[in-house]
Amino acid sequence: MIISRRNFLILSGAAALTPVLASCGSGSGGGLQYWGAFQDQQQQDYFKKERVDAFRGSAQVRMTVKPNDTIDQLTQTALAAGTGPDLVLTPGPAQVAAYAGAGYLLPLEQYSQKYGWDSALASWALEASRVDGKLVCLPAGYETMMLIYNPATLEQHGWKVPTNRTEFEAICTEAKAKGLMPVAAGNADWRAASEWWVTFALNHYAGPDAVYSALQGQTPWTDPVFADAINLLSGYYQRGWWGGAVDSYFTNTFPNLYAALASGDAVFMITGSWATSEILPYFGAPAGNDATWDWAPLFPLRDGVPAEVWDLGIGQTLSINAKSANPDAAAEYLNFLETDPKRQAQGIAEASLQPAPVHLSEADFPASVDERLVRLYTKLSNAATIGYTTWTFWPQQTDTDLYTNFDKVITGQLSTQDYLAGLDGVFRNELAARKVPPAPTPTGLAR
Amino acid sequence: MSTATAPPVAARPAAAHARRGRRRSGLARRRAVIAWAFMLPLIGVNALVVLGPSLFAVYYSFTDWNGIGGAQWVGLANYAELFGDADFRNALWHNVLWTIFFLVVPMVMGLFGAYALTRIRRFRLVFRVAYFLPYIVASVVTAAIWENLLSPDVGVGRILQVNFLGSQTLALPTVAFVNNWAWWGFLVVVFLAAMQGVSPNLYEAAALDGAGPFRQFWSITLPSIQPTFMFLGLMTIIWSFLSFDYVYILTQGGPAGATDVLSTLLYREAFASLRAGYASAVGIVMALISGLVVAAYLVIRKRKDWAV
Numbered sequence: 001m002i003i004s005r006r007n008f009l010i011l012s013g014a015a016a017l018t019p020v021l022a023s024c025g026s027g028s029g030g031g032l033q034y035w036g037a038f039q040d041q042q043q044q045d046y047f048k049k050e051r052v053d054a055f056r057g058s059a060q061v062r063m064t065v066k067p068n069d070t071i072d073q074l075t076q077t078a079l080a081a082g083t084g085p086d087l088v089l090t091p092g093p094a095q096v097a098a099y100a101g102a103g104y105l106l107p108l109e110q111y112s113q114k115y116g117w118d119s120a121l122a123s124w125a126l127e128a129s130r131v132d133g134k135l136v137c138l139p140a141g142y143e144t145m146m147l148i149y150n151p152a153t154l155e156q157h158g159w160k161v162p163t164n165r166t167e168f169e170a171i172c173t174e175a176k177a178k179g180l181m182p183v184a185a186g187n188a189d190w191r192a193a194s195e196w197w198v199t200f201a202l203n204h205y206a207g208p209d210a211v212y213s214a215l216q217g218q219t220p221w222t223d224p225v226f227a228d229a230i231n232l233l234s235g236y237y238q239r240g241w242w243g244g245a246v247d248s249y250f251t252n253t254f255p256n257l258y259a260a261l262a263s264g265d266a267v268f269m270i271t272g273s274w275a276t277s278e279i280l281p282y283f284g285a286p287a288g289n290d291a292t293w294d295w296a297p298l299f300p301l302r303d304g305v306p307a308e309v310w311d312l313g314i315g316q317t318l319s320i321n322a323k324s325a326n327p328d329a330a331a332e333y334l335n336f337l338e339t340d341p342k343r344q345a346q347g348i349a350e351a352s353l354q355p356a357p358v359h360l361s362e363a364d365f366p367a368s369v370d371e372r373l374v375r376l377y378t379k380l381s382n383a384a385t386i387g388y389t390t391w392t393f394w395p396q397q398t399d400t401d402l403y404t405n406f407d408k409v410i411t412g413q414l415s416t417q418d419y420l421a422g423l424d425g426v427f428r429n430e431l432a433a434r435k436v437p438p439a440p441t442p443t444g445l446a447r
Numbered sequence: 448m449s450t451a452t453a454p455p456v457a458a459r460p461a462a463a464h465a466r467r468g469r470r471r472s473g474l475a476r477r478r479a480v481i482a483w484a485f486m487l488p489l490i491g492v493n494a495l496v497v498l499g500p501s502l503f504a505v506y507y508s509f510t511d512w513n514g515i516g517g518a519q520w521v522g523l524a525n526y527a528e529l530f531g532d533a534d535f536r537n538a539l540w541h542n543v544l545w546t547i548f549f550l551v552v553p554m555v556m557g558l559f560g561a562y563a564l565t566r567i568r569r570f571r572l573v574f575r576v577a578y579f580l581p582y583i584v585a586s587v588v589t590a591a592i593w594e595n596l597l598s599p600d601v602g603v604g605r606i607l608q609v610n611f612l613g614s615q616t617l618a619l620p621t622v623a624f625v626n627n628w629a630w631w632g633f634l635v636v637v638f639l640a641a642m643q644g645v646s647p648n649l650y651e652a653a654a655l656d657g658a659g660p661f662r663q664f665w666s667i668t669l670p671s672i673q674p675t676f677m678f679l680g681l682m683t684i685i686w687s688f689l690s691f692d693y694v695y696i697l698t699q700g701g702p703a704g705a706t707d708v709l710s711t712l713l714y715r716e717a718f719a720s721l722r723a724g725y726a727s728a729v730g731i732v733m734a735l736i737s738g739l740v741v742a743a744y745l746v747i748r749k750r751k752d753w754a755v
Binding site: 076101188401410 | 513514515516517534598599600610612613615616681698699700701702704715718719720721752
């Protein structure tokens with residue numbers, strides 16, 4: 001078949017326009033656009049079935065799956081271009097503050113009143129979701145720090161789960177002498193992982209009251225209580241308790257650490273609740289061994305710090321795009337995603353999804369759920385005292401300096417005093433620039 | 448009438464010239480228009496993805512900007528902070544060390560590898576392919592292979608009891624070694640192509656005069672491929688200041704900043720600290736360094752009258 005030049009040009013133009021028009025159509029057809037990123041295919045399939053297709057609201061939801069490591073940049077680019085999904089997923093309050101400052105997010109106060117989010121969601125979560133006093137997001141998933149261990153390893157060596165610093169240090173000393181890794185830790189896969197342990201030291205040595213006071217700008221980070229916390233943690237590294245040795249710490253990968261915990265070569269892991277799903281392939285049938293794992297709350301490192309402090313973090317937030325053509329439907333979908341405790345519990349049980357901060361009781365979970373997860377989330381819902389994860393409540397630059405420079409403390413390049421002085425200087429600047437995310441008082445998940 | 452209206456004899460060639468000239472200039476104009484028509488899409492794309500962002504980067508380097516929304520003009524504050532920033536100085540120093548390494552090790556390996564290949568007749572193609580192969584393997588694959596090979600748990604590191612990527616002193620040379628493994632084969636192929644352009648008569652004459660292989664390499668090969676050598680040296684300096692992938696994949700700038708280079712610092716400032724304005728200033732300094740190197744090369748090239 002011979003095509004004339006004119007026809008060729010017409011056909012080419014039509015071909016080029018088709019996807020453009022198609023995309024225009026999809027954006028303006030009254031449906032809601034949702035961009036999601038998932039840990040694995042099973043999680044994605046579950047979300048599609050139970051959280052997208054199951055929504056019977058005033059608009060149909062269309063989900064586009066983005067890669068986990070680039071969804072934030074893609075969202076940022078789309079919002080800057082005046083487009084993007086109706087519901088905006090972010091990695092936490094610091095990003096929310098930046099988006100809200102640029103006017104990309106719709107204030108949610110009217111929807112909060114309409115749907116009763118004040119009573120459905122934990123007050124700390126709503127407090128942490130405000131920018132300049134306005135509610136601009138809802139936490140889509142929250143997490144906490146915890147102690148994970150292999151019960152068989154403890155039993156084999158005659159140890160018990162530590163409930164205070166003395167017990168913890170006694171086990172670490174003995175474990176190190178036996179050639180074991182006392183705490184499975186490393187940051188080869190994720191350099192920022194160092195902040196998990198700084199979070200532990202600050203909240204469980206200095207205590208949540210001191211941390212809260214510092215986050216309000218009332219106590220400087222150079223205060224001796226923080227210096228003692230960092231010195232204590234740095235000392236653990238020097239003794240080879242964290243990751244076996246300082247140089248090993250920098251090359252330990254998470255799969256190796258989980259495997260070491262399963263095999264009994266490592267005793268404890270101080271990590272976040274996200275590990276409860278990551279750890280599964282290394283224990284029991286999936287790994288071809290009979291190893292099991294369990295968890296316990298993190299213990300205080302100093303007298304005067306509450307016995308149980310739940311360091312809370314917000315892993316994801318959801319907002320409504322200011323350019324959304326259908327904000328009412330977006331709010332309706334947001335309410336669907338966030339507020340039903342049974343839906344949250346089912347997500348934990350069936351797809352290891354982080355729950356929204358709703359109050360969960362045992363009755364909310366399906367019968368098939370892992371008992372350890374029920375225990376975790378019901379205890380978390382009833383927490384009396386909360387701590388502050390650095391990646392949620394610290395402003396962005398202070399947080400980056402916190403983990404990059406902590407590595408210099410443990411390698412001896414930087415003294416604790418210089419480290420904290422530098423941190424305090426950056427924090428003061430960000431506080432003055434109103435970049436510090438709002439922090440709730442350390443009074444738990446009270447509504 | 449016809450005589451009266453006819454132009455003077457002397458004027459005829461001039462008029463013809465003028466007509467031919469007009470035709471030629473019309474033709475030249477048409478050719479220029481066509482050439483520009485072909486060039487325009489390229490210029491448009493270039494302005495959109497190179498010139499525009501470059502100018503914006505210069506602007507943002509003078510602002511406090513988080514990469515989202517509006518920027519606040521801060522003048523030279525980012526540059527002032529840059530030169531007092533220990534992390535910047537540390538990263539810059541690592542770039543200097545990196546550049547020295549890549550100007551010496553792979554260049555020497557590439558030169559001798561290429562020269563060795565010119566001396567053999569059999570399996571030359573096999574060696575060329577073997578040397579070049581690592582260059583076309585994705586950096587993420589190469590890095591993953593070497594990460595496992597050097598691992599202190601399962602690899603050479605375990606046998607030698609050395610933690611190559613966890614050591615403050617060994618991490619940077621180790622990353623440079625891995626990058627060089629993938630890089631030097633490329634230099635072999637380029638140098639070989641340049642060496643094949645050297646007249647065989649020169650080597651025959653030198654051999655007759657009793658010059659050995661090393662003497663021939665020193666006195667004939669090296670001077671003959673000098674422009675290629677200098678060009679690759681120039682590109683090595685520029686690429687060394689832009690190096691990112693191997694460092695980021697293998698160490699992300701760690702342990703404790705031991706492998707931080709300007710590009711990893713820039714990335715961290717822009718995407719972790721959300722300081723896109725400051726990161727732009729780092730980028731501008733990187734561009735200035737490359738610009739200085741190119742300018743120096745152009746001056747030398749003009750003086751020496753090189754073709755490349």
